[in-house]
Amino acid sequence: MYRSWLVKLTSRARFSTICLHGGQEPDPSTGAIITPIYQTSTYVQEALGKHKGFEYGRTQNPTRMALERNIAAIEGGKAGFAFASGMAAIGAIATLLKSGDHVVVSDNTYGGTFRLFDKVLQRYQLTFSYVDTSDLDATGRAFTSATRILFVETPTNPVMRLTDLRAAADLAHRHGVRLVVDNTFASPYVQRPIEFGADIVTHSTTKYLNGHSDSIGGIVVAQRDDDIEWLRFVQNAEGAILGPFDSWLVLRGTKTLALRMQQHNATGLALAEFLDAHPKVKKVFYPGLPSHPHYELAQRQMRGFGGMLAFDLGSLEAARRLLNGVRLHALAESLGGVETLISHPATMTHASVPPERRAAIGITDGMVRISAGLEDLDDLKEDLSQALDAV
Numbered sequence: 225m226y227r228s229w230l231v232k233l234t235s236r237a238r239f240s241t242i243c244l245h246g247g248q249e250p251d252p253s254t255g256a257i258i259t260p261i262y263q264t265s266t267y268v269q270e271a272l273g274k275h276k277g278f279e280y281g282r283t284q285n286p287t288r289m290a291l292e293r294n295i296a297a298i299e300g301g302k303a304g305f306a307f308a309s310g311m312a313a314i315g316a317i318a319t320l321l322k323s324g325d326h327v328v329v330s331d332n333t334y335g336g337t338f339r340l341f342d343k344v345l346q347r348y349q350l351t352f353s354y355v356d357t358s359d360l361d362a363t364g365r366a367f368t369s370a371t372r373i374l375f376v377e378t379p380t381n382p383v384m385r386l387t388d389l390r391a392a393a394d395l396a397h398r399h400g401v402r403l404v405v406d407n408t409f410a411s412p413y414v415q416r417p418i419e420f421g422a423d424i425v426t427h428s429t430t431k432y433l434n435g436h437s438d439s440i441g442g443i444v445v446a447q448r449d450d451d452i453e454w455l456r457f458v459q460n461a462e463g464a465i466l467g468p469f470d471s472w473l474v475l476r477g478t479k480t481l482a483l484r485m486q487q488h489n490a491t492g493l494a495l496a497e498f499l500d501a502h503p504k505v506k507k508v509f510y511p512g513l514p515s516h517p518h519y520e521l522a523q524r525q526m527r528g529f530g531g532m533l534a535f536d537l538g539s540l541e542a543a544r545r546l547l548n549g550v551r552l553h554a555l556a557e558s559l560g561g562v563e564t565l566i567s568h569p570a571t572m573t574h575a576s577v578p579p580e581r582r583a584a585i586g587i588t589d590g591m592v593r594i595s596a597g598l599e600d601l602d603d604l605k606e607d608l609s610q611a612l613d614a615v
């Protein structure tokens with residue numbers, strides 16, 4: 225995959241090389257190897273109508289554009305657009321819709337995405353059907369003549385159900401529908417939806433892409449020329465852009481994405497196996513365990529099984545004891561950072577999801593979620609062990 229802006233890369237460049245160099249070139253004015261933070265709102269023009277292609281900071285910013293090229297290359301897409309948050313990115317994708325359009329959505333989508341669709345976008349005569357997209361027959365039955373987007377998350381949060389991306393892309397395209405994949409949970413190291421036929425990939429860069437828990441951001445990577453043209457227009461028209469400093473932070477993050485993900489994968493699997501063998505744990509949700517219902521698909525579609533796992537302790541009280549007992553695991557929302565985070569989906573990330581929907585998805589009060597970080601595995605296991613003793 226050679227593009228003119230991949231200055232140092234050949235068409236054979238592999239994933240970690242693309243992460244490091246994709247979309248970036250030494251700064252033209254100094255040769256600085258790292259793309260500078262162009263902290264400027266406007267650009268001086270040489271004469272009327274004569275400029276270097278940069279007019280105003282909302283419309284063009286070299287740091288943001290380097291990040292957009294970088295993540296587009298990492299996801300194997302044609303163009304990227306960076307936004308102020310993952311939700312702003314999903315909001316921009318929604319502008320591809322017109323009133324009367326219908327969207328089929330993974331029933332277990334991120335709570336904030338559900339809130340945007342259910343509480344905001346429904347006011348604009350858009351309709352949404354929530355289905356278990358791991359069941360493609362059910363997904364197909366949810367399509368109507370008004371369906372324009374199939375919006376999928378895989379694995380889902382926190383019950384880790386998988387959707388077959390290639391089959392989902394084929395299904396969507398047979399209906400003339402775009403497949404949009406929120407790839408936040410897996411990261412492009414683990415899976416690259418465009419390779420399976422997705423039309424648009426989105427991320428909360430807040431998570432694995434930045435990876436250091438110090439920035440909020442979002443990205444949309446698109447393939448179709450009409451989508452690219454519209455998203456470029458909307459990014460400028462609505463203006464929810466990612467600022468230069470945050471763009472620089474995420475660019476720094478993607479340089480180590482491959483290395484970090486290898487460790488997230490290894491620690492995620494090891495913690496899942498440890499918890500699976502623990503007598504106080506009722507059930508573990510992790511696609512890398514042979515007992516997982518989509519283990520075979522996970523092996524086909526994912527490179528490693530990711531750093532996210534969940535487990536059920538049977539009751540809210542047991543979950544509370546564990547969460548109050550851990551010392552190294554930080555009790556916090558979010559995921560994908562270098563630190564291991566632990567959370568309680570029912571009262572934290574999924575609190576805005578009505579209890580009956582939570583129950584239908586399989587999110588119980590005893591469920592605990594872990595985002596495996598990069599600490600020493602033995603320290604993490606010891607911490608969980610001592611907290612489980614008190615359960």
Ligand SMILES: Cc1ncc(COP(=O)(O)O)c(C=O)c1O
Pocket residue numbers: 309310311312334336337377381406408409427428429430440441442558
């Ligand atoms: C899967 C997924 N998509 C989107 C978002 C929204 O991202 P942000 O918090 O950056 O707006 C999140 C945030 O947790 C998420 O987990």
